[in-house]
Amino acid sequence: MEESDSEKKMEKENLGPRMDSPLGEPEGSLGWVLPNTAMKKKVLLMGKSGSGKTSMRSIIFANYIARDTRRLGATIDVEHSHVRFLGNLVLNLWDCGGQDTFMENYFTSQRDNIFRNVEVLIYVFDVESRELEKDMHYYQSCLEAILQNSPDAKIFCLVHKMDLVQEDQRDLIFKEREEDLRRLSRPLECSCFRTSIWDETLYKAWSSIVYQLIPNVQQLEMNLRNFAEIIEADEVLLFERATFLVISHYQCKEQRDAHRFEKISNIIKQFKLSCSKLAASFQSMEVRNSNFAAFIDIFTSNTYVMVVMSDPSIPSAATLINIRNARKHFEKLERVDGPKQCLLMR
Amino acid sequence: MSLQYRAEETPLARSDRGADWFPKDFAMRGWDGDQHPPKKRILLMGLCGKSSIQKVAFHKMSSNETLFLESTNKIYKEDISNSSFVNFQIRDFPGQMDFFDPTSDYEMIFRGAGALIYVTGAQGDYLEALTRLRITVPKAYKVQPDMNFELFIHKDDGLSDDHKIETQRNIHQRANDDLADAGLEKLHLSFYLTTLSKVVQKLIPQLQTLENLLNIFISNSNIEKAFLFDVVNKTYIATDSHELCYDMIDVVIDVSCVHGLKEDGNKTSMAIIKLNNTTVLYLKEVTTFVALVCILREESFEQKGLIDCNFHSIHEVFQVGVTSQGSCGHHTSAPSLKALTHHGTQWRNAI
Numbered sequence: 084m085e086e087s088d089s090e091k092k093m094e095k096e097n098l099g100p101r102m103d104s105p106l107g108e109p110e111g112s113l114g115w116v117l118p119n120t121a122m123k124k125k126v127l128l129m130g131k132s133g134s135g136k137t138s139m140r141s142i143i144f145a146n147y148i149a150r151d152t153r154r155l156g157a158t159i160d161v162e163h164s165h166v167r168f169l170g171n172l173v174l175n176l177w178d179c180g181g182q183d184t185f186m187e188n189y190f191t192s193q194r195d196n197i198f199r200n201v202e203v204l205i206y207v208f209d210v211e212s213r214e215l216e217k218d219m220h221y222y223q224s225c226l227e228a229i230l231q232n233s234p235d236a237k238i239f240c241l242v243h244k245m246d247l248v249q250e251d252q253r254d255l256i257f258k259e260r261e262e263d264l265r266r267l268s269r270p271l272e273c274s275c276f277r278t279s280i281w282d283e284t285l286y287k288a289w290s291s292i293v294y295q296l297i298p299n300v301q302q303l304e305m306n307l308r309n310f311a312e313i314i315e316a317d318e319v320l321l322f323e324r325a326t327f328l329v330i331s332h333y334q335c336k337e338q339r340d341a342h343r344f345e346k347i348s349n350i351i352k353q354f355k356l357s358c359s360k361l362a363a364s365f366q367s368m369e370v371r372n373s374n375f376a377a378f379i380d381i382f383t384s385n386t387y388v389m390v391v392m393s394d395p396s397i398p399s400a401a402t403l404i405n406i407r408n409a410r411k412h413f414e415k416l417e418r419v420d421g422p423k424q425c426l427l428m429r
Numbered sequence: 430m431s432l433q434y435r436a437e438e439t440p441l442a443r444s445d446r447g448a449d450w451f452p453k454d455f456a457m458r459g460w461d462g463d464q465h466p467p468k469k470r471i472l473l474m475g476l477c478g479k480s481s482i483q484k485v486a487f488h489k490m491s492s493n494e495t496l497f498l499e500s501t502n503k504i505y506k507e508d509i510s511n512s513s514f515v516n517f518q519i520r521d522f523p524g525q526m527d528f529f530d531p532t533s534d535y536e537m538i539f540r541g542a543g544a545l546i547y548v549t550g551a552q553g554d555y556l557e558a559l560t561r562l563r564i565t566v567p568k569a570y571k572v573q574p575d576m577n578f579e580l581f582i583h584k585d586d587g588l589s590d591d592h593k594i595e596t597q598r599n600i601h602q603r604a605n606d607d608l609a610d611a612g613l614e615k616l617h618l619s620f621y622l623t624t625l626s627k628v629v630q631k632l633i634p635q636l637q638t639l640e641n642l643l644n645i646f647i648s649n650s651n652i653e654k655a656f657l658f659d660v661v662n663k664t665y666i667a668t669d670s671h672e673l674c675y676d677m678i679d680v681v682i683d684v685s686c687v688h689g690l691k692e693d694g695n696k697t698s699m700a701i702i703k704l705n706n707t708t709v710l711y712l713k714e715v716t717t718f719v720a721l722v723c724i725l726r727e728e729s730f731e732q733k734g735l736i737d738c739n740f741h742s743i744h745e746v747f748q749v750g751v752t753s754q755g756s757c758g759h760h761t762s763a764p765s766l767k768a769l770t771h772h773g774t775q776w777r778n779a780i
Contacts, residue, residue, distance in 0.1 A: 340687055347687060350687075361673060363705060368702045
């Protein structure tokens with residue numbers, strides 16, 4: 084994997100997910116030794132200064148709550164972070180500071196360095212921006228550079244800070260922006276999402292983004308489907324353990340709420356953070372009423388599972404045993420795809 | 430998005446004293462034998478922000494959605510009567526209401542109120558709020574001396590904690606000085622950084638009984654703590670608050686909303702949350718609006734059967750409470766207490 088000079092520069096804030104290290108090394112240690120078999124994927128996070136890039140990644144990857152992001156300052160030049168995801172996948176996040184001087188640099192002297200080998204480009208637009216022309220201009224410059232250096236990269240456009248828009252206007256404004264962006268992006272294709280750090284829309288966007296990066300996602304879904312059918316569940320979800328982003332799901336029965344994935348991610352993540360304030364972490368949960376039973380449990384070393392049952396005749400104990408047995412199977416799956424030797428930080 | 434206006438209930442006992450809603454000697458905190466328990470009235474006064482508070486606490490709106498509420502410019506009455514114990518009426522007064530106007534009918538406004546909540550922001554505008562408070566409180570006290578007086582300091586997340594505490598201390602000091610100047614040292618003014626729980630608790634007459642019940646339940650079931658929680662209004666009905674419980678209840682309600690069916694109101698009948706430090710949080714629905722939340726150790730949870738059995742007694746108490754709302758509320762809780770003890774002892778001996 085090629086590394087440039089500026090990448091070897093400091094890794095100021097390693098905002099990786101917090102995981103207990105058996106060797107007792109401090110979090111965010113710069114001494115990550117990544118075996119060659121770990122998959123490293125480069126993710127570019129770009130957008131104008133103050134559009135919310137660093138806040139977003141702090142919430143998703145570094146356990147910030149929305150309120151904490153107020154104390155984040157402007158990002159200087161490029162901030163690199165390596166985020167371990169699902170054990171054997173490393174997201175190499177390039178959070179590119181959006182001030183004009185940096186932006187100019189990116190398209191000139193740093194152009195090749197930044198835009199080479201990119202798997203995913205995430206471009207963040209502040210919905211309240213008064214300089215739409217300028218925003219679009221920078222965006223197009225990015226696209227040109229991508230076309231030249233990483234033409235296969237997936238492009239995501241996030242229309243951010245939607246909470247500042249009146250509720251009844253949100254759909255309309257987002258649709259307008261989406262149309263404009265789709266048009267401007269041609270011949271490249273982009274996926275657009277509306278987001279806010281104050282609700283679950285953030286999780287929906289980032290779930291879709293990481294989904295593109297998971298190498299064996301089809302196989303995972305197939306196994307999940309088998310599992311769901313055997314235990315007669317209505318739906319089974321798989322979450323990445325630290326971020327609680329939904330990485331895979333299978334539904335046997337039509338579910339009511341199309342936004343349930345991101346809502347659950349948001350809900351559980353908030354709860355996880357509350358628990359961690361008391362130096363505890365949440366292990367499992369069962370919620371029941373007359374119509375359904377939901378089980379959320381630690382699954383493999385990198386995932387949580389959520390099982391939704393609507394058959395009231397099936398006792399909790401049965402489902403819990405099924406989950407326990409499936410665990411071994413999925414652990415094996417993970418080990419087969421992952422690197423043979425352990426990462427030092429595990 | 431203005432507050433909904435709901436027609437006020439017909440008052441039951443009308444004296445011929447004109448504007449009184451209840452006879453003067455009617456004790457606000459007890460229940461009169463022959464009548465349905467009166468709705469306690471909570472008066473909300475002060476500058477803007479209190480409608481937000483009410484909406485957030487009682488209508489499950491997140492604090493960010495309140496940005497777009499229009500300011501109140503009429504007096505709104507609202508009934509919060511969806512729980513067997515939390516039964517009161519909120520009168521929200523507009524921020525601009527002029528109490529300097531000598532024609533305002535204070536009798537009508539303050540008579541029969543259980544609590545006066547005065548809301549002020551924690552930032553610059555609190556000085557003006559205190560001025561108004563200085564005028565309003567003595568008048569209210571004259572009409573209804575046994576009213577609870579609460580001052581809510583509207584939390585602003587932007588302030589640092591130190592600043593908040595500092596501001597709270599300032600407000601506290603000044604308000605008490607003002608009261609002393611008016612010769613009302615005996616009047617107790619409580620200060621809060623926006624919580625409605627404590628106000629509600631003061632207005633529930635059966636509080637002591639419920640707390641006793643819970644204590645017995647706790648010791649007989651071998652659990653660490655138990656709370657009764659009004660899941661709709663998100664207030665504690667008995668005993669102190671515990672922060673993790675709020676979060677736990679949020680999680681459980683939210684998960685139910687996402688996956689439950691809308692027809693039955695998304696109530697949760699049971700939830701178990703296990704943490705990695707052997708703590709177990711156990712929630713069980715008592716009535717549609719009230720849940721029992723227990724905190725216990727994993728070892729104690731192995732005797733889930735014992736807990737469920739004792740829980741049954743609590744459930745019975747609430748059934749009794751509901752049916753007796755037409756008659757005397759005080760006397761019926763005692764026999765149920767005995768039933769619980771009995772149950773508990775039985776099981777204890779059996780083990």
